[in-house]
Amino acid sequence: MKRIGAIAAFEMKRMFQKPQSFxxxxxxxxxxxxxxxxxxxEGEENKPIISVVDLDNTLLSKTLIDEVKSKGLVDFYIDDSQTADLKFNDQKISGYVQLNSGFEIELLDNKTPEVVFVSQASFEGATMIEQIINDSIVKIQIGVTASSFYQKVTGEELKVVQDQIVEETSGIPTSVETVTVTKSNEVATMxxxxxxxxxxxxxxxxxxxxxxxxxxxxxxxxxxxxxxxxxxxxxxxxxxxxxxxxxxxxxxxxxxxxxxxxxxxxxxxxxxxxxxxxxxxxxxxxxxxxxxxxxxxxxxxxxxxxxxxxxxxxxxxxxxxxxxxxxxxxxxxxxxxxxxxxxxxxxxxxxxxxxxxxxxxxxxxxxxxxxxxxxxxxxxxxxxx
Structure with a gap:
């Protein structure tokens, strides 16, 4: 064993004497x-960045923005039209969403408001953004319809009922729970x-x-x-x-x-x-x-x-x-x-x-x-x- 160890030690020494080996x-x-x-x-989610241009600036338009943000799938930033266009042209954002004036009025009239979404041609998540916006509008429409019905039944002011429903529903978490199957809680994915x-x-x-x-x-x-x-x-x-x-x-x-x-x-x-x-x-x-x-x-x-x-x-x-x-x-x-x-x-x-x-x-x-x-x-x- 001594001879085997001596040969091994000699070869290891010879290997690590060469700078190129390191x-x-x-x-x-x-x-x-x-x-x-x-x-x-590593550790970053690399979410797409989307600007929001809120030309309506009402409670329901802000509710839509908060609802989309709560999904956690994209990073939303509030900008004006000029800033959003500049960022878009410089390709600093994947796209921008524009809420036109009259957004809240159309919702209160049981109409579907038009929301403009402009995206880069290379952005593959456009369909996902559209789906999120549509789902959020549907959720708000349900809330508006419920508040109108409740206002007729109770006689309370529509604005008060609407604010209450928005407040109650804005914090509701998603109904889908993600479960990662692993033998250890220390890591979930490679x-x-x-x-x-x-x-x-x-x-x-x-x-x-x-x-x-x-x-x-x-x-x-x-x-x-x-x-x-x-x-x-x-x-x-x-x-x-x-x-x-x-x-x-x-x-x-x-x-x-x-x-x-x-x-x-x-x-x-x-x-x-x-x-x-x-x-x-x-x-x-x-x-x-x-x-x-x-x-x-x-x-x-x-x-x-x-x-x-x-x-x-x-x-x-x-x-x-x-x-x-x-x-x-x-x-x-x-x-x-x-x-x-x-x-x-x-x-x-x-x-x-x-x-x-x-x-x-x-x-x-x-x-x-x-x-x-x-x-x-x-x-x-x-x-x-």
Missing amino acids: LLMFGMPLLFTFIFGGLFS SNLTARSAGFTIMFVMISMLISTGVLLEARQSGVWYRMMSTPVSRTELLGGYLLSFFLIGWIQFGILMLITKVVFHVNWGNLLANIVLVSCLLLCTIGLGLFIAGFVKSSEQQSVFGNLIIISTCMLGGVYWPLEIMPDFMQQAARFVPQYWGLEGFTELAARGGNILDIIYPICVLLIFTGVFLTIGMKRIRFE
Whole structure:
């Protein structure tokens, strides 16, 4: 064990002595997460911005505005006509709603008032805004009809009854309750930032492992392997030392990236024990893939070229760069045959659904099957004589 530990320590020291290693292992994953994960949009709802031009300025026109605001689906700002036009032309708002003079009078006369909604051609939420406005007008019309009937029955002033009904109904919450099904109350959905953070961490760990396993080919090319074999160290101890160094390097990279994204980007990775098991299985699979590729090439340069091509293409297929849901069905099915897919499945279960180690048994088993296949073929094909 001492010899295995010494070899592992030497390889780790050699790896971290290179300044470019830190850029590849830590700088690039964080940069890609920043670009593809939408760092600054994390936690923001990105609601469309709509201006309201109230030319009627009456109780019912204000009631309509308050009713639409209460939906919480858009950000409404009260502007005059000139300001709204200026913002619209400068594309600072998605559109504007104009309530014409006589809005309240038409409602009191049991007429449907005309509301003008002007939107940008690129605004996809126009139909939603129209529906919200129509629903709100219907609700106000019901209130007005009720107040008119109540006024006739009781003889109270219409204005008083109307104000009372508006006051009573304005605070009524929506009748639809949104329930998020999750195993933990800590997180409900896996944000784009979390998904991309997990995905790019996997990708750059795989690239780093590819470089690390290429050391075996470099040792054969440079004759280092033969010189080490002349010492009292056995081949098993040499391989054990190298594999241990690969595993520890991968864990250092994965662990630091997870810690940074948790502290700085507020990414919640979920259950600690389950993450340790999942990351360990993923690293073993990645090491196996590196040895598998090394078994089919003749030099470390060839391994770098073909290995990066394989890793990047399978990362695209496995959902690292974008959600799998946007891909065609046949590609979603093909993604099941790459380890990145199962790694992301495990992280999704832990980070988005609050799962534990029992909930990721299936992804872990699949990753271990990949590991067994890669290591078996890779170890058989690598030759050092």
